Structures are given as C-alpha cells and as structure tokens.
Amino acid sequence: MTLHDDIVAMGQRALAASRQLALLSARRKNGILQSMADQLISDSPRIQQENAANMEAGRQAGLSSALLDRLQLTSARIEAMAQGLREVAALPDPVGRVIRRWTRPSGGVRPSGLQIVKRRVPIGVIGIIYESRPNVTADAAALCFKTSNAVILRGGKEATRSNSAIVQAMTTGGARKGLPADAIQFIQTHDHEAIRELVQLEGLVDLVIPRGGEALIRAVMEQTKVPVIKHYKGVCHVFVDESADPDMALAIIENAKCQRPGVCNAIEKVLIHEAIAGSFLPRMVERLQARGVELRGDEAARRIVATIKATTEEDWTAEYLGLILTIGIVPSAKAAVEHINRYSSHHSDAIIAASATAQKIFTDEVDSACVYVNASTRFTDGREFGMGAEIGISTDKLHARGPMGLEELTTYKYVIHGTGQVRK
Amino acid sequence: MTLHDDIVAMGQRALAASRQLALLSARRKNGILQSMADQLISDSPRIQQENAANMEAGRQAGLSSALLDRLQLTSARIEAMAQGLREVAALPDPVGRVIRRWTRPSGGVRPSGLQIVKRRVPIGVIGIIYESRPNVTADAAALCFKTSNAVILRGGKEATRSNSAIVQAMTTGGARKGLPADAIQFIQTHDHEAIRELVQLEGLVDLVIPRGGEALIRAVMEQTKVPVIKHYKGVCHVFVDESADPDMALAIIENAKCQRPGVCNAIEKVLIHEAIAGSFLPRMVERLQARGVELRGDEAARRIVATIKATTEEDWTAEYLGLILTIGIVPSAKAAVEHINRYSSHHSDAIIAASATAQKIFTDEVDSACVYVNASTRFTDGREFGMGAEIGISTDKLHARGPMGLEELTTYKYVIHGTGQVRK
Numbered sequence: 001m002t003l004h005d006d007i008v009a010m011g012q013r014a015l016a017a018s019r020q021l022a023l024l025s026a027r028r029k030n031g032i033l034q035s036m037a038d039q040l041i042s043d044s045p046r047i048q049q050e051n052a053a054n055m056e057a058g059r060q061a062g063l064s065s066a067l068l069d070r071l072q073l074t075s076a077r078i079e080a081m082a083q084g085l086r087e088v089a090a091l092p093d094p095v096g097r098v099i100r101r102w103t104r105p106s107g108g109v110r111p112s113g114l115q116i117v118k119r120r121v122p123i124g125v126i127g128i129i130y131e132s133r134p135n136v137t138a139d140a141a142a143l144c145f146k147t148s149n150a151v152i153l154r155g156g157k158e159a160t161r162s163n164s165a166i167v168q169a170m171t172t173g174g175a176r177k178g179l180p181a182d183a184i185q186f187i188q189t190h191d192h193e194a195i196r197e198l199v200q201l202e203g204l205v206d207l208v209i210p211r212g213g214e215a216l217i218r219a220v221m222e223q224t225k226v227p228v229i230k231h232y233k234g235v236c237h238v239f240v241d242e243s244a245d246p247d248m249a250l251a252i253i254e255n256a257k258c259q260r261p262g263v264c265n266a267i268e269k270v271l272i273h274e275a276i277a278g279s280f281l282p283r284m285v286e287r288l289q290a291r292g293v294e295l296r297g298d299e300a301a302r303r304i305v306a307t308i309k310a311t312t313e314e315d316w317t318a319e320y321l322g323l324i325l326t327i328g329i330v331p332s333a334k335a336a337v338e339h340i341n342r343y344s345s346h347h348s349d350a351i352i353a354a355s356a357t358a359q360k361i362f363t364d365e366v367d368s369a370c371v372y373v374n375a376s377t378r379f380t381d382g383r384e385f386g387m388g389a390e391i392g393i394s395t396d397k398l399h400a401r402g403p404m405g406l407e408e409l410t411t412y413k414y415v416i417h418g419t420g421q422v423r424k
Numbered sequence: 425m426t427l428h429d430d431i432v433a434m435g436q437r438a439l440a441a442s443r444q445l446a447l448l449s450a451r452r453k454n455g456i457l458q459s460m461a462d463q464l465i466s467d468s469p470r471i472q473q474e475n476a477a478n479m480e481a482g483r484q485a486g487l488s489s490a491l492l493d494r495l496q497l498t499s500a501r502i503e504a505m506a507q508g509l510r511e512v513a514a515l516p517d518p519v520g521r522v523i524r525r526w527t528r529p530s531g532g533v534r535p536s537g538l539q540i541v542k543r544r545v546p547i548g549v550i551g552i553i554y555e556s557r558p559n560v561t562a563d564a565a566a567l568c569f570k571t572s573n574a575v576i577l578r579g580g581k582e583a584t585r586s587n588s589a590i591v592q593a594m595t596t597g598g599a600r601k602g603l604p605a606d607a608i609q610f611i612q613t614h615d616h617e618a619i620r621e622l623v624q625l626e627g628l629v630d631l632v633i634p635r636g637g638e639a640l641i642r643a644v645m646e647q648t649k650v651p652v653i654k655h656y657k658g659v660c661h662v663f664v665d666e667s668a669d670p671d672m673a674l675a676i677i678e679n680a681k682c683q684r685p686g687v688c689n690a691i692e693k694v695l696i697h698e699a700i701a702g703s704f705l706p707r708m709v710e711r712l713q714a715r716g717v718e719l720r721g722d723e724a725a726r727r728i729v730a731t732i733k734a735t736t737e738e739d740w741t742a743e744y745l746g747l748i749l750t751i752g753i754v755p756s757a758k759a760a761v762e763h764i765n766r767y768s769s770h771h772s773d774a775i776i777a778a779s780a781t782a783q784k785i786f787t788d789e790v791d792s793a794c795v796y797v798n799a800s801t802r803f804t805d806g807r808e809f810g811m812g813a814e815i816g817i818s819t820d821k822l823h824a825r826g827p828m829g830l831e832e833l834t835t836y837k838y839v840i841h842g843t844g845q846v847r848k
Contacts, residue, residue: 019765019789019791022788022789022791023788023789102810104808104809104810110807110808112799112803112808114799114803114808116809116810121791123821123822124791124821206821206822207821207822221649225645227651227820227822229822245844248844251844251846252844252846254846255846255847256846259846259847341443363839364446364447365443365446365447367443367446367545367548367837368837369837369838370837370838370840371837371838371839371840372840372841372842373839373840373841373842374841374842374843374844374845375536375538375840375841375842375843375844375845375846376842376845376846376847378846378847379536379538379840379845379847383534384528384534384536384538384847385528385540385838386526386528386540396651397547397548397630397631397835398547398630398631398651398653398822398823398835399822399823401835401836401837401838402837402838411821411822411825412825413791413792413793413794413795413825413826414793414794414795414809414825414826415787415795415797416794416795416796416797416799416803417796417797417798417799418796418797418798418799418800418803419798419799420669420672420675420676420798420799421676421798421799421800421803422675422676422678422679422680422683422799422800422802423679423683423800423802423803423808
C-alpha cells in the first residue's frame with residue numbers, strides 16, 4: 001500500500017464510521033466518553049512511558065524547554081485530560097436539535113402546506129492537524145465524537161508515541177461501550193505528504209481544522225481541496241479612546257499583554273487617542289516596562305516617550321507571542337477603526353471608552369470575530385464564552401467565527417414532511 | 425494595467441465599498457432597491473437594445489433555441505426583474521439582528537459578568553460567477569446588496585452587453601439614493617483568466633458562489649483560494665417504500681421528473697421496494713412513457729418490465745437534466761438509504777411511505793441537504809421554503825446547506841461589553 005492508498009482507506013473507513021456515529025444517542029455517547037476517561041486513567045503509566053520516550057528524543061533533538069514542557073505528560077496532566085472528557089460528556093448534545101420548525105401556508109401564492117424542520121446533524125468526517133501538545137489529541141477527539149463526527153488526527157511528530165497511546169486508550173475504552181471502529185483514527189507516519197493526502201480527500205473528509213503556527217496553516221491552505229476553518233494568527237489591538245478611564249485602560253492592557261503573552265488572544269498593539277496620549281502614554285510605559293515589555297512606537301508616541309523604539313511597517317502586522325508591544329497614536333475612534341481593519345488579524349480587538357458614541361463606532365465598524373468594550377481580549381475562549389469547550393478559534397467568516405464549540409462542529413439538514421404534495 | 429491589476433483593484437474597491445455598505449440602515453437600503461427597480465424600468469428600451477445585440481451574436485454563434493430563450497430579455501422580463509428587486513426590498517433585513525445575547529456569571533468558576541451579543545453582520549465581498557441568464561445579474565446583485573455585501577459579478581460572455589446594461593441601470597438608480605460607488609461591480613472581459621484572478625483574491629473576496637454547469641464549478645474549485653459555496657449537480661432520488669400509497673408515489677414521481685426536468689431539484693432516479701415492485705413498476709412505466717420519459721433500470725427492474733433499457737454504472741451518478749430516469753429495485757428502506765448515500769449528490773431525496781419506521785430510517789440516515797417524506801423534491805427552493813428569495817442551493821455542509829437566502833449571505837460577530845474585566 002502506498003501512503004496515498006493508506007490515507008484514502010482511512011477516509012473511507014471514517015466515512016463508514018460517521019454513518020454509525022450519526023445514529024448514536026446522546027446517552028450512549030456520554031457513556032462512551034466516560035469509559036474513555038476511565039481507560040485514560042488506567043493507561044496512565046503506559047501513556048507516561050511512551051511520553052518519556054518522546055521527551056528523551058525531544059531533548060536529544062534540542063527542543064526548547066518551553067516545547068518540552070508542552071510535550072510532557074504527568075499523571076496530573078493525564079487526569080486533567082480524563083476530566084476534560086467527563087466535562088465534554090456533561091455538555092448538552094447539539095446533534096438532532098431542532099433549529100427551526102415551520103409549516104408553509106396552505107393557501108396564497110405557494111400553497112404547499114409542507115412541514116419543514118431544520119435540524120442539526122453531524123458534519124461527517126473531520127481532519128484535525130495540530131502541533132506538539134498531546135492533550136489536543138484527547139480534546140479534539142472528544143469534541144468530534146460528542147458531535148457524532150468521525151475524526152482523523154494528525155499530530156506533531158515529537159508527540160507521536162504519546163498521541164498514539166492516548167488514541168489507543170480512547171478507542172479501547174470507547175469500544176467497551178460501543179464506540180464504532182474507525183471513529184477515531186490517528187495518522188502514525190511522520191511523512192509530510194500525509195497532510196497533503198489528507199486535505200485532498202474531497203468527498204471523504206468534510207472539514208479540516210489546522211491548529212498550530214502560521215506556517216502549518218499556510219501549508220494546509222496551499223494544498224487543500226477540502227473546506228478549512230482556521231486562524232493564521234492573532235494580532236489583537238486595544239484602542240484607548242480619549243473618554244477612557246485611564247486606570248481601567250492600564251489594567252486591561254497589562255492583562256491582555258502580560259498575563260499569557262504566547263497565546264492568540266493576547267494583544268500585540270495599543271492605539272491611543274492623541275487627546276490623552278500625553279498623560280496616558282508615560283504611565284503605560286512605566287507600567288509595562290516594569291513587567292519587562294519591550295515597547296515600539298510610531299513617531300508621535302516617541303515624541304512623548306523618547307525611550308520607545310521606532311517601528312517598522314512589519315511591526316503593525318507582527319504577532320510577537322512574547323513581551324513586545326507596538327504603540328500608535330491616532331486622531332479619533334474612526335482612525336483607530338481604519339487602522340485596525342487594515343492591520344488586525346480580525347481575531348479580537350478592544351476599545352476602552354466611556355463615550356457611547358466611540359463605543360458604537362468601534363463595535364459597528366471593527367470587522368473582527370470578537371469586538372470588546374472595556375474588557376480584555378483574553379476572554380476570547382470557548383469556556384469563557386460559556387460554550388463549555390473549544391475546538392479552536394476561527395478568523396474566517398464562513399460557518400464559524402470566533403471560538404468554536406460543539407455547535408460549530410455540526411451542520412443541518414432540512415427534513416420536509418408532506419401528504420403527497422407536488423409542485424404546480 | 426494588466427488583467428491581474430484590474431481584478432485586484434476591483435477587489436480593493438469592493439472592500440472599501442463593503443465598509444460603507446455595512447453602515448447603511450435597512451430603510452436606506454430598501455429605498456436604494458426601489459430606485460434601482462425604477463431605473464430598470466426606465467432603462468428597459470436600452471437594455472433590450474443591448475440584449476438584441478447579444479441575441480444576434482448568439483444566433484450567429486449557433487446557440488440552441490433553449491439557450492437563446494434563456495438569454496432573451498423582453499419588456500415583461502425586465503418588469504419581472506424590477507418586481508424581483510421590490511420583493512427583495514420588502515424582505516426583512518437580517519443584518520444587525522441579534523442571534524443570541526447572554527451575560528456570563530459574576531460568580532463561580534469563571535466569574536466575568538461579561539455581556540455577550542452574537543450579532544449578524546455582512547460577509548463583506550462576494551464574487552458571483554454565473555452563466556447565461558441575465559436575470560441572475562439583478563437577483564444576485566440585489567440579494568448581496570440587501571445584506572450589505574459588496575458584489576463582483578462575472579456573467580456568461582453571451583450575455584455581457586445585457587448584463588452590463590442591467591448593472592448600469594442598478595448602479596445609476598441606486599446612486600440617486602446613496603448606493604456607494606463600487607458596491608456592485610461587473611467584470612466586462614470575456615477572458616477566462618479573470619475568473620482565476622477573482623477566486624485568488626484571498627483577503628479581498630470573502631466568498632465565491634458559482635452558479636452554472638458542473639464544468640464551471642469544477643474550474644472554480646481547482647483555482648480558488650477563497651471559500652466557495654456550491655452545488656455540482658442535483659442527482660435526486662425518490663424511494664418508493666413497500667408501505668407507499670401507490671397513487672401518491674406515481675403523482676410525486678411524475679411531478680419530480682416531468683414538471684421541469686432541466687432543474688437541479690428534478691429527480692433522476694427512482695428506487696422501489698422489491699415487495700411492491702411487481703405491481704408498482706408497470707404502472708409507473710406506463711405513466712412515465714406516456715410523458716415521453718426514457719427508462720433505464722437494473723436487472724430486477726428489467727425482469728418485471730422488459731422494455732426498460734439496461735443501466736451502466738455511470739447511470740447511477742448521472743444528472744440527465746432531461747426526460748431520462750434510472751430505476752433500481754432494493755430490498756429495504758435501509759438498502760435504499762445506502763444506495764442514496766453512495767450515489768446521491770446530497771441535494772434532495774424523497775421517501776414515499778406510510779410506515780413511520782421507514783420514514784424515520786430515511787430521514788435520520790439520508791445525508792442530503794433536503795430529505796422529503798411524501799412530497800416532491802421540486803420544493804427545494806428558497807421561495808417554496810419561505811426564505812423569500814434564493815441566491816443558490818448548496819450541497820456543501822459548511823456555512824449553508826440547501827436553499828440559500830438572505831441569512832446565508834451573512835456571518836456574525838461577537839460584541840462583548842465589560843466594565844474593566846481582566847482575565848485571572
């Protein structure tokens with residue numbers, strides 16, 4: 001068998017499994033998830049053993065300590081993974097839910113009297129392509145399974161043995177309670193061609209979700225024949241309006257930049273209304289420099305605080321994922337909107353303002369998935385939004401935008417009941 | 425300017441227009457649509473003149489009479505087009521509508537107290553690629569405009585002068601009431617490269633909807649870097665269960681096959697439960713042969729009625745768009761489902777059955793956009809569903825499935841109001 005044949009066969013098995021998955025009741029699925037969680041716990045020693053081999057190879061390959069930390073599985077982390085599965089089991093199941101139900105008129109222009117139900121159904125087969133953290137394996141598989149989708153997982157090569165052990169625990173535990181074979185499949189090979197083969201499976205794979213760095217996602221986009229939901233990066237802004245409460249603005253900026261700078265909903269840019277820049281900017285610089293943040297700014301900012309470094313054009317679109325922040329001074333809320341619509345990654349952007357007018361301009365006109373007023377962009381997260389879990393965040397506009405929970409892993413179909421109606 | 429530069433410039437102007445469109449009130453937009461309709465009527469002689477030139481060229485190029493009929497614009501057809509715009513004006517505007525509004529808890533595990541609104545917004549810039557009928561120009565432009573999307577239209581070359589005159593009437597009439605420049609743009613050139621350039625405009629064009637034959641849609645799919653919503657074809661089925669009322673089944677099959685055989689929601693296949701095939705099939709053959717339908721069938725069907733032609737494997741996936749029908753005999757509702765899931769285009773499929781069990785198997789398991797019980801598949805249509813209008817029908821599963829109306833031309837964003845919240 002060639003790699004091509006292998007991946008096609010996986011897709012065909014996944015499609016067959018998806019037909020069975022669509023028929024499982026919520027209760028049955030939740031029992032399977034509980035059994036998967038139990039098995040993760042009882043397989044914990046074996047998973048840690050496999051993980052130790054990945055860790056050793058990672059150290060030899062010179063992975064950074066940050067990456068090694070992301071890779072490592074302790075018994076506490078495996079317990080957290082199992083707990084995650086139990087939480088997914090506890091969430092309401094969107095599959096089968098009626099979105100809308102209506103009856104067409106029996107008289108008038110188009111008198112059919114048909115009864116139409118728009119009903120949530122699984123998408124079918126989902127491919128998940130991700131990088132190093134092995135807990136994504138359990139999370140993604142659980143969310144796809146909960147929504148009755150078959151899933152084909154392709155993780156980072158550093159974590160293959162760990163991921164494989166996790167999948168084995170889930171399928172073994174799940175099978176005991178009736179998990180269909182091939183509902184959760186894992187691509188073992190490190191060959192990059194496997195990704196190309198996977199995203200070419202038009203007609204077998206319905207959706208691909210890549211999770212990882214921009215390079216991974218660009219590679220997927222160049223090769224795909226299958227719909228993809230993604231975000232390339234998070235270039236998030238805070239705009240401090242002239243009407244802002246400066247203390248609130250400082251607290252939000254510090255939180256959005258420093259609380260966890262390596263994530264996509266951390267901010268990379270601050271825009272300040274020129275009317276308050278003279279008083280606000282020096283305070284902000286002091287506060288952020290105390291947290292070790294490197295500050296870059298446009299000319300207007302540097303005229304106010306000389307220690308700010310000069311920006312390049314690239315700074316405005318850069319996702320630093322670290323303690324760097326670029327600062328611009330703008331003449332109005334409208335100008336802030338224009339800047340953000342030009343440079344933002346359309347992920348999460350915030351205004352700090354007391355003025356209802358400025359708030360309205362900002363929320364009406366900023367074309368991003370999540371637009372905040374007087375709050376930190378760090379809240380863009382499925383759990384923080386109350387979705388219960390998150391398969392990823394989309395900066396696309398079709399199907400799903402912003403945090404994607406269970407509902408976003410479903411589609412719908414129309415079921416139409418008649419009594420013999422024909423079209424005139 | 426090269427063609428590439430031309431199309432990029434159109435995309436940039438469309439993006440700029442889309443920002444203005446997003447701010448227009450429903451009332452303003454409806455006034456613009458009325459003014460467009462008025463202008464279509466007053467430009468009717470000029471539009472007919474341009475159309476006469478297209479008709480003459482079409483005759484010289486040897487277009488079939490069916491195609492020439494689709495191409496022709498009479499003053500009645502132009503009035504119908506204007507009436508279509510007035511109907512779109514009368515529809516409710518989905519833009520700005522609140523999909524859901526909730527407040528996060530102030531206590532418990534994640535105590536943010538944030539107020540979250542999920543609000544419908546325009547998609548942005550939409551490309552429509554279509555074939556000969558010029559009325560699509562007015563319909564598509566009106567539906568995109570009503571939802572505050574900028575649109576770039578690319579019609580068939582046979583209709584360029586007609587389409588161009590329609591767009592000119594709409595933009596002239598619209599401008600009088602404040603239509604932003606570049607909100608509706610039309611690609612004049614016949615060069616096929618223009619389509620490639622258009623679908624490569626990642627970051628400028630948010631969605632492409634191709635409407636036309638399978639070859640057009642495949643060409644778009646091979647070149648696109650932009651999300652596409654489409655249907656390749658409509659291979660629709662009727663399954664006649666053993667519990668079917670035979671008279672109802674005959675009436676529905678005749679309607680779904682013969683009432684308008686050239687459209688995507690007409691049926692191409694009938695499956696019959698073996699328990700009733702012996703009595704039902706001869707009646708069906710008689711009824712359809714009287715309407716001039718050519719019948720093809722599997723061996724079991726041909727054993728019952730010898731005059732039925734033999735099928736090839738290609739027959740099962742063929743969209744005839746004419747008076748041909750392929751017939752299969754199946755042992756059960758479950759077997760019918762399996763056949764349909766294998767061969768259907770996932771557009772519209774129907775069961776004729778009195779049995780609630782058979783109905784449930786069929787509606788639960790057939791993986792198509794529209795699944796009918798005891799009604800003709802011909803009802804798959806935005807107007808028949810009560811959407812008021814239709815930009816197309818999707819057999820995709822992401823974003824929109826089945827008939828696409830105004831709502832499907834929107835996306836959403838989250839607007840989050842806080843009082844200074846930061847993430848712990």
